[in-house]
Amino acid sequence: MYVIVVGAGKVGLNLGRELRAKGHEVTLIESDPTRFAAVEEEFEHQAQYGDGSELWVMERAGVERAEMLIAVTGDDEDNMLICQVAREKYGVERIISRCNNPRNLQHFELLGVKPAVSATDLILRLIEHEVPKYGLVHLLDLPQERLEIIEIEIQEDSFADGREVRSLGLPDGSLVIAILRDGTGFVPLADSVVEAGDELLLVLDTGLEEKITQRLGGPRTQPPEARAA
Amino acid sequence: MIATGHDVSVLDEDPEAIALLERGLDRPWEDHGGQFTVGTALEMDALLAAGIENADAFVAATDGDNTNLVIAQIAKRRFEIDKVVVRVLDPMRAQWYEDQGLETVCPTQKAIDMLLSAVGENGSSAGTR
Numbered sequence: 001m002y003v004i005v006v007g008a009g010k011v012g013l014n015l016g017r018e019l020r021a022k023g024h025e026v027t028l029i030e031s032d033p034t035r036f037a038a039v040e041e042e043f044e045h046q047a048q049y050g051d052g053s054e055l056w057v058m059e060r061a062g063v064e065r066a067e068m069l070i071a072v073t074g075d076d077e078d079n080m081l082i083c084q085v086a087r088e089k090y091g092v093e094r095i096i097s098r099c100n101n102p103r104n105l106q107h108f109e110l111l112g113v114k115p116a117v118s119a120t121d122l123i124l125r126l127i128e129h130e131v132p133k134y135g136l137v138h139l140l141d142l143p144q145e146r147l148e149i150i151e152i153e154i155q156e157d158s159f160a161d162g163r164e165v166r167s168l169g170l171p172d173g174s175l176v177i178a179i180l181r182d183g184t185g186f187v188p189l190a191d192s193v194v195e196a197g198d199e200l201l202l203v204l205d206t207g208l209e210e211k212i213t214q215r216l217g218g219p220r221t222q223p224p225e226a227r228a229a
Numbered sequence: 230m231i232a233t234g235h236d237v238s239v240l241d242e243d244p245e246a247i248a249l250l251e252r253g254l255d256r257p258w259e260d261h262g263g264q265f266t267v268g269t270a271l272e273m274d275a276l277l278a279a280g281i282e283n284a285d286a287f288v289a290a291t292d293g294d295n296t297n298l299v300i301a302q303i304a305k306r307r308f309e310i311d312k313v314v315v316r317v318l319d320p321m322r323a324q325w326y327e328d329q330g331l332e333t334v335c336p337t338q339k340a341i342d343m344l345l346s347a348v349g350e351n352g353s354s355a356g357t358r
Contacts, residue, residue: 053295055321077271077295081322089325104271107299110306 004029004066004092006052006082007073008039011098015070016043027061031073053078055085063090072098076107083113136213139201146206149177152216156196160216166190173205174212231261238264240279270300276308286312294319301331 001024005012008030016028020043028043029052030036040047050057052073063069069086071079079097086092099105099118108116128137135153142148154160160168165176165188178185179192180199186192194200204212231237239250244267250258258265268275270291281287287304289297294317301315315333317323323335 053322054319055325075295077293077299080299081295085322085325088329103273106273107271107303111299111302 001025001067002062002065003027003068003070004058004061004063004086006069006071006079007098008035008047009072009074011072012070013039015072016046020046029057029061053082053085055089058082058086058090063092066090066092068092068094068096070096070098074100076100076104079116080104080108080111080113084111087112135217136209141206143206147203148206148209149201149203150209150212151180152200152202152213154194154196154198154200155217157220158196158216159218159220160194160200161196161220163194164190165192165194168194169215170202171208171211171215174208175203177201177203231258231263236262236264238266238279238284240266240268240270240275242267242269270296276300276303281308281310284308284310286310286314288314288316290316294322298322298326298331305331 003019003024004027005016005019006029008016008028012028012030016026016039019026026043026046028039028047029050030039030047031049031051033049036047036049040049048057048061050060052058052061052071063086066086069083069092071082071086073079073082076099079099083095083097087095095113097108097113097116099108099116099121102118102120102124105116105118105121108114125138135155137151138148139151140149168176170176176188178201179188179194180201181195181197185201188194200216202212239246241247247258247265250263250265254261264280266275266279268278270276270289281304284304287301287308287310289301289304291297291300297315297317301313304310305313313332315326315331317326317333317335318337320335320338320341323333323338327333
């Protein structure tokens with residue numbers, strides 16, 4: 001696969017190395033002369049000097065035949081523009097952008113630049129995973145498909161504790177796909193019994209998580225048929 | 230624009246920029262009905278503080294082409310402002326975004342055109358566009 005990486009800082013440089021090691025054809029574009037000199041030493045003709053948001057620089061790098069473009073400069077506006085132009089003007093099918101300031105994620109989205117990867121967000125996710133709030137962790141969001149996968153810890157004496165999966169009364173559009181217990185996981189059957197301390201993985205339609213946390217974590221005595229319409 | 234009776238709100242990173250606005254004015258910028266906000270154009274809060282929600286026209290003229298092109302698209306798509314004008318120094322990028330429906334002003338291209346016509350008027354054989 002031919003991949004263009006714009007921005008050869010720590011992220012871009014290491015990406016370039018990895019991609020090259022995996023046998024991909026890579027071009028690194030860097031606009032800082034000092035940094036470029038160092039990169040060129042290692043990447044030789046696979047490094048190009050220039051401002052990656054300038055069209056002629058992209059064209060010189062062969063953007064028309066690139067199968068993937070990754071924008072990882074330290075500047076969010078540049079990353080957005082580079083990706084937008086690469087996709088809309090040059091028809092690059094796969095683009096990945098780095099988002100330096102998570103507050104800019106909405107702008108990436110507005111310009112149709114996705115996925116935008118924010119290190120801050122990733123770290124926040126990891127923190128959430130280590131220190132879950134309300135025992136619920138987002139494992140995966142598929143906004144386009146309007147699905148998400150969450151992990152939820154079952155508290156003692158909660159509604160779910162001691163109940164079979166089939167009688168959890170989960171809303172339509174949600175499904176328990178795995179139960180993690182004592183360091184191992186299994187795919188539950190309808191009559192598998194949920195215990196306190198279990199971690200349940202659920203796939204669900206976006207927006208159902210509150211209903212599910214209320215249900216599973218709620219009091220034992222709630223009506224069994226609380227299925228959502 | 231303020232001289233022609235429009236309500237103008239200026240957003241700039243540099244708090245001193247208001248001094249430039251007030252040069253040649255007899256009274257402070259605000260007394261003329263102007264608004265001045267210090268902030269970064271990409272910050273939603275700054276745009277909102279500058280009153281983007283009520284704007285009839287939006288001009289993106291920072292010194293960064295990419296910044297201008299991004300905020301202009303925000304103004305157009307998110308805030309649905311009809312009249313959006315973007316300053317883009319790079320002629321190639323200006324042309325492409327113009328083709329995509331953004332109204333761009335490219336000072337570089339303007340200068341090139343002026344120089345070309347100046348040379349042309351002097352009887353030179355330089356190519357014209």
